[in-house]
Amino acid sequence: MACASLLSLNQTLDQILHPHDQTEQPHIIRSLHEQVTFLLSFLDVSSPQNSDKLLGLEERIRDAAYEAEDIIESSMSDQIVSESGSHEYRTESHISNQIVLEWDQKFERLQKIIQELNSISDEVLKMRERNEIQVLLPSNSLPAAASKSRSTYKSVAVGLDRDLMEIKKLLTKPHSELVVVSIVGMGGLGKTTLAKLTYNDSLIANHFDVRAWVVVSREYQEQEVLKGLLNSLRGLNHESGEESIEKLAENVSKSLKDKRYLIVIDDVWRMNQLNQVKSLFPDNNNGSRIILTTRKSQVANRASLLCPPYHMSVLNVEESWNLLHEMVFGEERWPPELEKIGKMILMECRGLPLLLVLIGGLLYKSERTLHYWKHVARNIGSKIDDIEYEFGILNLISFIYDQLPHHLRVCFLYMCVLPEDYEIRKSKLTKLWVANRFIKPDRSKSLEEVAEEYLKDLVDRNLILVREWSYRGEIKTCGIHDILRDFCLMKAEEEKFNLDVSYLPKVHYNLRQVSIVTDLKNQIPRLALTHNCDLRVRAVTFFFRNSPNDIHLIKKFWLLRVLDALTIRFEEFPVEIVELVNLRYIALTYWMKHRFPASIAKLCNLETLIVNPGKFRSIFNTSFLPPEIWKMSRLRHLLFMRSYLPYPTGALKGGSFVPLENLQTLSNVINFRWTKEILEMMPNLKKLVISYEHDGRTEWSSYCFDNFVHLHQLEVLKCIFFAKCYIKYQDPLPVNFAFPQKLKRLTLSGCRISWKHMTVVGSLSNLEVLKLKFHAFEGPEWELNDGKFRRLKLLLIHMTDLEHWKVDETHLPSLQCLSLRYCYNLVDIPSGIGKIPTLEEIELCECKTSVVTSAQVIQEEKESLGNNGFKIVLKDKDDTNISS
Incomplete structure (x- = not known):
């Protein structure tokens, strides 16, 4: 934690010592910055073998850095709040000038901290002179072969072949009754790995009509288990958060009725948990099976009389x-x-x-x-x-x-903030690491890119588990093993890093993270009476559906950087949080249309703003952003279900708005015009999601779609076009639609462009994922040209009038997954698709029988060539998404 505290303090000091600020800064700040820089450099090159020798020094570094940051950030926050009544936009350099006035009061405490850091630096130098500390030299670095992430070819199946064969036999025995197959053993034996190998086995996948996976764990919550089952059964994130337990249970039973199913119930700790979950599953007398994993022999022994437990061994x-x-x-x-x-x-x-x-x-x-x-x-x-x-x-x-290298330790410990068996998206995890200031800046890369490198490093070390990979071979979601999480919880308490809210009366002064995994109702009196009202907490994460009123408690944490409250349903913006001017990350959930107040501009440090629509994803989940959003120069990510972003007319007339040069993600804005002036205000945009409602009067050309080609850093683009009043036939988009060459993922919906103009997409040399939805392209025939789609791995065609498709293996040489949904007119899948050597999966939903037959012919040809890993997935009507 020494490195993490120094990294965070260093970024705070960098914000004060702004490169464009020409004013003289207090000597004490520059002196503190020098000490922090020296100690960071030392930790960077310090060998892990020094751990025992440096333990005491690291604790002193951590506590001194935390205290210095508290002093400086409280002063910065006080100054910003004192100026919040003014409508004048305050730059970072202006803020830093005003902070000078505050140093007189803080000088004595900061001087003592600098003396402490000086003392630590002297001890480090003396230990070096006595050769008591080993330093990492370039010659000790990893061999070249190890510098590349090895995650794609690790074989988790090593040593499990025999176990896998036995479990498959138990699942496919000719018993018509519902049978529970228990896998039992101590933690770390690979029970979940074996269950996952079985679950994904092609023979097992073909044997059962439907499969589902749910994790129970020690922190059992019935509603979350039911939601997990529905998500798994339907293959998507089903928004069922507000449905009753009874309704969820009914939906689970309906989804399994009359089907031969396989359900994996992972990590069961108590018999009553198993009984509750088992009661949901009908015995269809057709050979359905349940796989149970548990550490508890008594649970496994009582799970089923028809099948003895399978005991895993070392x-x-x-x-x-x-x-x-x-x-x-x-x-x-x-x-x-x-x-x-x-x-x-x-x-x-x-x-x-x-x-x-x-x-x-x-x-x-x-x-x-x-x-x-x-x-x-x-x-x-x-x-x-x-x-x-x-x-x-x-x-x-x-x-x-x-x-571990010092910079990875806090990222690993952060995993204890998540509930047991929690699965988090890579994109969210890296944003949280950045907002918490765990990431060391690198001038050649964005903070998010460095954070992703940290994550890959921890994955390569097997400390963080990849739960799901994208078709592009990138980490999509991840988690942590229960035993590793237990260690992180223990270490985090020792390091004064994280506690569950129920332990708040026992908190340390330096506590940085608070995770709320229970209902706060019974905790409010304890929180109100706690003697540590002036806590230095930097991040609060809600994992339980608490009341919107509980957000008032957050005001206790006046130096808060991260507020993740997606599990709380708000009806209006909690305006009180705009006083927490240190906030860098806000994630909220809204029920209905809402307007953000102009006062949100007080959050001059805000980097990430996420608004989740909750249960109802419709036009009623619309965000109306104020013009003041264009004053928030530190914004990096804006994510909404639907949002109206005001056009910054003041900026174009020499107003006080500023370029959003840090903005990387903008999702989802409605009917926005992409003029040259706008592109210049967000030059580093990497991901853009946009929607357009066609009213029959506005010319498509007025939205300047051809300007997208100038978004030179754009890698992900999703464009959705639809007519108001749901008119089926609207005017097609102009054919001069243009895209930037860096684009890797493209989704188009409702464009109604002729297939003959597909060359504008095929010419994108870096494109890896293409999703064409709701008549994105139209016409009875599509003939691919040579030299196109060289890197495409996933192709989704959804709802089209396409009848015949001419393609061979030379056109899509890298394709891994083909998904055809609601292609009612398509006659068959071209045989050339089956000759693509990289093809792993064809997914079909609501297609002609002839299309299914042609897919089966492809499967037979693949199997005859020894490719038994190829699979056909038939989806139900309810499934409308495919992950990328």
Whole structure:
């Protein structure tokens, strides 16, 4: 946490020492900045083997940096609030000038902090002189082969082939009754991995009509389990948050009626949990199955009388060696000089897959020297006295944590903020890391790009698990193993980093994160009476559906940076939060149309604003943004279901608006004109979602679609066009529609352009995902040309009048998934599609029987060539989305 506290303080100081500010800054601020810079540089090059020696120093660095940041940010916040009555726009340099007046009061405390940091720096220099601290040198860096993320070719199935075969036999036995197959074993044996391998097996997928996966976990919430089941059954995020438990249960039962189903109930801890979930599943007397994973033998024994529990065991020596080899070297050979010490490390892991995977991740990302591997072997032996005891595993995880580069530690610990078995989108996680100031700036990359590199590093170390990959081979969602989360919770409390709200009366002064995973009703009196009213909390995350009134409690946290309140349903903007001028990240959920107040411009530090529509996704979930939004120069991400963004006319007349040069994401704006002046105000936009309601009078050309080509950094574009009053036939878009060459993902809907103009899309050399929805292109025939769509991996065609499609394997050489939905007129899938070597899946919904037949012919041809991984997925009418 020393590095995290210094990184955060350094960014605060950088904000004051603004490069465009020509005024003289207080010497004390520059002196503090110098000390922070020195200590950050030291931690960057400090070897993980220094952990024990530096423990005391790191605690002192953390506490000093936290205190300095509290002093400086409270002064900045006070100054901004004092000026909030003025309508004049305040630049960062103006704010920093005013802050000078506050330093007199703070000088003495800051001077003591600088003396403390000076003392720490002196100790570091003395330890270096005595050679007590090892420094990472370029020669100790990873070999070139290890610099690339290895995530795509890790084999989680190593050592599980025998188990997989047995579970498949149990699932496909000719018993018509509903049977529960229990997988039982201690934490870390790979129960969930085995269940996932079984669930995704092509033989199993074809054997059952429907499949669903739900996680129960220790923190059991019946409504969340039911929602999870419906989401899994329907293959999408079903907005059922406000439905009653009874209604959700009824929908689950209806979805399974008369179908042969496979349900995985992962991580069951108590028998009453199992009984509640099992009661939802009808016995259709057709061979339906339930897979149960649990650590508790008594739960597994009582789950089913028809099938004894399947007990997982540790890996034998050969399996352990194969798994460790895969984790560390992949397809490379094991270096002979490391083989003997590798076998010593192997024996210390005692066949437990979790330990082998964690140690494998550590060795993969560390220097491949005999000296370091001996260091690892010694520590493993001393940390694990008895593999049956969970504290032994936690001790080992603690050693692995100490080996992490300093900048990764806080990102890993942040995972304890999430509830058990929680799945978070990569895009959200990286935004939260950035808002919390965990990321070290890099002039050549955006903060989000650096955050994604941190995430990939933690994935390569097997400390964060990828739950879902996109078709582009990128991380989509991720989570953390229960045992690793237990460690993070323990370490976070030790580091004064995170606590659940129920422990607030016990909080430390330096507490930075608060997660709210329960109903606050019973906590309000305790919160009101707590002696720590002046908390320095920087982030509050709600995971429980609390009342909108509970947002008033947030005012206690007056230095708050992150407010994630998506689980609270608001009817109007909680205007009181505009006084929390340190906020950088706000996520809210609205029920209806709402207007943001002009006072939102007080949040001059705001970087991310997310508004979720909640249950009802319609025109009633519309955000009306004020003109003052164009004064918020630090904005990086604006995400809405629907929003009206006012045109900045004042900016074009020399007004006080400023360019939104940091803006990367804008989603979803309605009927906005993309003039040259607008493009110049947001030059770094990477993701854009826009919608247009055609009224029959406005000319399409007035929206300047041809200007999109000038958004040179744009990688994701989604354009939705529809007629008011739902008129089916509207005017097609002009054919001079133009796109930037960096585009990787494109979604078009309702354009009604002729297929012959598809060349404007096919010429995008970087395009990997293309979704064509609701007559995006029209006409009975589409013939592809050579040299187009060279990198396309996912093609979705949704609701079109297309009848014949001429294509061969040379046209879509990288295609992995083809999705055809509501293509009622399409006669068949061209046979050339089946010859594409990369094709893994064809997804069909509401297509002719002849289309299904042609897909089956392709599958037979694939299987005859030995490609048994290819699959056909038939979707129900309710499924209207495919993830990318």
